[in-house]
Amino acid sequence: MEHLIASWIVQVWQNRKLGEYAPAWGPGEDHSPNSLFAAAMLQGGFSLQIPEPELYYKVLRKHHVKIHPRRGVKILGLWYHAEGLDEPRYRLPSDRGGKHAGKWVIRSDRRDRRQVFFQDPVVHDTWHVLRWNGLPPEGEIPAFSDTTAANLLAYVKEHKLGPRSDKDLLPVLLEILNSVTPVSQWPTQPQKRERAARSRESSRAQAAAADRGGHRAAQPAPWSEQSRTVAKAVDATRRQRGETAQLGEPVAPPLLVDSLRHRRLFLLPDRPDEDGDDTLSEEHG
Structure with missing residues (x-):
């Protein structure tokens, strides 16, 4: 048609x-x-105009937010941060007036919610990338869009979870990504709908990276490689949480024989009421 x-x-x-x-x-x-x-x-004639790289950031949606020290900015329920936001100039309100007075402008891409973008107020050609606080320090996780982020926040609200930071949301996000590709189906071909949904999200992330970098988008990775990426992210998160939980070497409890050597086994403790009765009798005597 x-x-x-x-x-x-x-x-x-x-x-x-x-x-x-x-x-x-x-x-x-x-x-x-x-x-x-x-x-x-x-x-x-035909006048060919090549758009500037900054055009990608200018057409993204705007968010007027405040910058919180050491935590960053909150965009649609998720927190983003970068070392540049800890500078003293960002602790003060912006020079913006009107409806969004004192707030800073952050731009985000619906296709890839792993990062947002912040324009430098002095050098306007410079854009700072703010990574999601839940991302691991090493390695990457698969890209996720607005739909996956909404499912993540809905899951947290439905189960009444109280994460202390966005790092606690990473295992939940990986569970949602695993629900698209069940573990039992990783070695084999998944269902057509699940494969199409994951490929569509990956293609959108590739297109967003191409628009941002000005180069041609790479082809989406094969399904087996995408499943390995999720598996590696799950293993890395579990390993990091295990290392964080082990603050030191576990100390074994003392043996029962050692505890018996330091005290008499058949010695009965003194009752406090006996001492009190003796004191009262001496006073009356």
Whole structure:
């Protein structure tokens, strides 16, 4: 149907004869939209304009937020931070007035919620990348979009979880990613709907990276490689949580024999009421 409509537009609609909408510079001549376009190209030529790299950031959606010390900015329920936000100049309100007075502008891409972007207030050509606070310090996790982020926050709200930071949300996010590709199906081909959903999200992240970097987007990784990425992220998170839990070497409790050597086994403890009775009898005597 789409091919049929496109063919009709090119062959019929664009070649229709213009009546009262004909150009004034060609009285008595027959013109169509295609002939007018050809005349304009002959008259003015074709001017190719390559967009600047900053155009990618300018067309992203805006968020007017405050910058919190050592925590960053909160964008649609998730926290983002970078070392540059700890500078003293960002602890003060911005120079913006009006409806969003004193707030800073952060831009985000719906296709990839792993980072947001902040324009330098002094050097306007510089954009700072703010990473999600839940990302591990080493390695990467698969890209996730607005839909996955909304599912993550809905899961936390439904189960009444109280994470102390976004790092506690990373295991929940990995569980959601695993639900798209169950562990039992990693060695084999998953369902068509699940494979299409994950490939679509990966393709959008690739397109976002291409728009940001100005280079051609790479092809999405094979399904087996994407499943290995999720598996590596799960293992890395579990290993990091285990290392954090072990603050030191575990100390073994003392043996029962050692505890018996330091005290008499058949010695009965003194009752406090006996001492009190003796004291009272001595006072009355």
